Amino acid sequence: MTTEPTARSRPREALGDPHLRRLVVGQGLAAVVDALFLVWLTLFVLELSEPGFATGLVLVAVALPRAALLLPAGVLVDRLGPARITAAAAWLRVAVLLALGLLVTLTSPSVTTVALLAGLLGAADAAYFPAALALLPAVVPTGKLARVNALVQGAESGGDLIGPAVAAGAIAAVGFEATLGVIAAMAALAAGVLSTLIRVVRRGDGARDDADPDAFGSEQLSSARALGAGLRYAWHEPLVRGMLAAIALINIAVVGPVLVGGAVLADQRLGGAGSLGVVLSGFGAGSLAGSLMAGWRPPARRGWTVVGGVAAIGAGVAGLAAVSHVITATAVVSLVGLGSAFLGVVVVATLQERVPNQLLGRMMSLIVLVTVAFDPFSYVLAGALLPYGTTTLFLVSGSTVLACAALVATSPAIRSLR
Template sequence: MTTGPPARSLPREPLGDPRLRRLVVGQGLAAVVDALFLTWLTLFVLELSEPGLTTGLVLVAVALPRAVLLLPGGVLADRLDPARVAAWASWLRVAVLLALGAVITFTSPSVTTVALLAGLLGMADAAYFPAAMALLPAVVPTEKLSRVNALVQGAESGGDLVGPAAAAGVIAAVGFGAALAGITAVAVVAALALGTLVRLARLGEGAGPDAVDGDQRLGGLHSLGEGLGYAWHEPLVRALLTAVAVINIAVVGPVLVGGAVLADQRLGGAGSLGIVLSGFGAGSLAGSLIAGWRPPGRRGWTVVGGVAAIGTGTAGLAVVTDVVTATAVVTLIGLGSAFLGVVIVATLQERVSRQLLGRVMSLVVLATVAFDPFSYVVAGILLPFGTTAVFLICGGAVLACAGLVAASPVIRSLR
């Protein structure tokens, strides 16, 4: 496995090139669309039915196809070209949003209809996410990957931070139909921007890590097995994916579920949870931008330190007694998580063979998306023992992961 040169047709200053600005705009706006639509969907389903199981089932209709099809989506990106798959998936999103807009405008939609269309959007996401992440090395010079990743992930964090309030405000002002039309318009701009990159990415073919001979000729299941085998047997990829998975399982559930109980018991009421979670969003945005502005020189020890810091912060929530301290700790956890995410994704984009990158990126997304339910289950199992136990056990698990990562020679030597 080697690290190849940057795409030859591109200048060395990615953000000064209008084509690469279109990449950042396209992927950034796509992330904003995700944040806005999730809020729109939740509120619209609540309008159609009583709060409860129905809302959860519609959200599952989005999440389940996305999780199940992520790995095949990675195979698709590797076999058909990530730029083309990202563009197709973006236009499929637009088509689904237009169909949903027509349904709510001209009919009296049922929850089932909305759920089916939401499921199609989840299928589009499964193709889009690995393709979009695999696309970056095809159009971005290697030394600038961290900066571009930071801008894209920063847009995602910013959307998560302001998206719910913005979507709710627009819905209250103009209604569901007009709000969905606005979200669709943003999705169209994102698809147009990404569509212009198909030819650009093809110009960079042959650059980057060495190809795996004959991989393009493998069948779908064989290709999937090839990607899973590579991720398992390659020490660097295995270590980084393990860190992502452990952090997601041990932090997401405790912060959301355990944080709600902590807010009610120690921080002055459930209303304080919103303040604490806003701190996480702000920290994530800051962490993404810092990682792009000042990429670390010693990546291996940065990964170890980042995992250890997240574990320490999670364990530290066991002793917080006021909302200011809790918000500060959660902000640092968000900052560390986002910083680490940029470093890990950029490292994999640089070092994984281009013909396997879509499959590896699908595993990264899977580790950050599909494991959320397991994290909630872990938090639920531990909560009867008290919030102190939740945060100490989960924080300890992340710290143990930091120790395992530090024990890897390939991580320690990573630059």
Template sequence: MTTEPTAGALPREPLGDPRLLRLVAGQGLAGLVDALFLIWLTLFVLELSEPGIATGLVLVAAALPRAALLLPAGVLVDRLGPAHVVTGASWLRFAVLLALCALVTFTSPSVTAVALLAALLGVADAAYFPAALALLPAVVPTEKLPRVNALVQGAESGGDLVGPAVAAGVIAAVGFDATLGGIAAMAALAAVALDTFVRAVRRDEDAGHAAGPDGIDGEQPSSARALGAGLGYAWREPLVRGMLAAVALINIAVVGPVIVGGAVLADQRLGGAGSLGVVLSGFGAGSLAGSLSAGGRPPARRGWAVAGGVAAIGAGVAGLAAVTHVVAATAVVSLVGLGSGFLGVVVVATLQERVPKHLLGRVLSLVVLATVAFDPLSYLIAGVLLPYGTTTLFLVCGSAVLAGAALVAASPAIRSLR
């Protein structure tokens, strides 16, 4: 049994505490590493081989272990505690990036070798993401969770906003080897920040918790039973089930249409494929604004705010059907980002507050899974609808999200949320 940092370990005003700034900096740097590495990996594989299936296979190699291991990782978080898992996963991420850096610098790597290390990084990510979300309620007072979530997710949104352009520019200036070295150095800084934060809180805490991971007289059930307990809880609780369904619907109806449909839209109506980067920057800016606004003054009627955030995303996707200029498209996509950033903070903070602590890792692993597992389906839907035109694609997908907003508003468990 492990001893985790507790909320009482931090002062009543945590945003002024330098230890908490380490947590925000560590998680923000980790998000920036993710954004930079994805661009680096894509461009590097294109350098190694002709454009085509190899690039897709390497990206799948990175994404598949992450999606497949998220739920078992949630069990691990609840069993070992989020502090242990987040620091271990952070150092593993750095070690993999360092190994890849050595491989790229001193050898002529094959696509297969790069794919294997990318898969190992996906394993580390599967442990890191739910642990990072579960760590906050273990060390932050409940009333401060929305504000701290906003800072963390705002820092991650900032990485999404600047990451692609920075990665491409640095690679052009100094090459793949030096760029990857810089990414690995940032991963090390993230690991140090999170590790020292956890150690500082542990030194100052007065007492830890002693309950078993599933509250069964301190006994640890089997991993399969523990996973079943988490899935059963998420299914039985209308609030958790409704929020997970909303996140999954948004992922299915937004990711593929915006990425795939956006590329076609840029080429057909917005002056060329190069305008897609400008449009997608609007998503990053909107997401940053949404994250920060959700952490300002918490909405008095949180359930209606959730429904409004889903509706904003649906309206933005549907609005892409009518745009004919890059400025208008960027503004509309920023609305999608605004709703996404706002929902990310509100949904995660709500679950952190209300899910029993011994199940939190498993439930938050479901949230992460809902945001990444349906990407292939979303791309497939975009491919099926694109022959009918981008107008049809965006109207159908936007309408689906708007219908989801109506269902969210009709759910008593979510509508009554304060």
């Protein structure tokens, strides 16, 4: 890339470069495909069998390979380059969707067959997610990273917000086969757009020299040693270590309590389990707003913005202890979604700017891993606290996140971020 980074881009300039437009369209479309397919997959498995074990089996089949392969995939991204891995993983996703489409159209696939294909899709996700995040700094000038991250994450939040209704409506109107065909076509379009960026990104373009390549990023290292070098960098770099720890703690303290505790709260205080959908829609709307806010006006004092984002999440979760009406609950959960998305854009953009180029794939794989790997622990936490009531569950979880905000504020590396 020859484009010079700017300190801050005006809104109308954010996508002035055609390469940036292709990046946002490709990754944004891929995020929408993810949201639509997850709903399609869940409903299709429910069609094949009774609710329960089968649905869990297929969803676990997606999650396990994704979590297990994320860190090795980060090494691969640093070795081969983010553009190549992004395109290859995107086309692998298309191939899996087409194979599943043929099976659904021509046969009556078993749950086991669907689970195996879902596992292959999880493996593709493990490569795609860190590669897509590492691709941004290779295409996007530094001054536009926050804005482009916001647009991509906004597409993801928008897909999560409207995906269930759109996918369910399409299935009801045209059936599972045609709906999956449309999803596969969208995935192919995303893969095609992202593939055009391979020629734009050249290995080593924009590399930063603020790390010793022999210590951290040398391609001469074996895969195991390269992975170890990345983990050592993350541990010894205070900024990276602090942000990874904060994200992990937030996920443990928030995901399970909001989903599990939210379902119980809806049933006990908000008029029935059906109100949970309204409340979770508030989270999606808040996430969309938070993503766009973070990109529209990137904060001048990022460190204190990170502290404030963590505190907003904690206050929102703790506030659920006192809600007794669906409107209030939706507003509070919207605050949690807004804080989470705003924080996500700021953290990812900050690491993309500051992590050495030769380590970026490994650091992005760690970001994705701590975002998804601790969900089971969060569900266990929620289950352990629920017998004491939803008030206790939300107060303990929210207080934990508020304590995390206080700890983040004591970190000079984070507090001094500009």
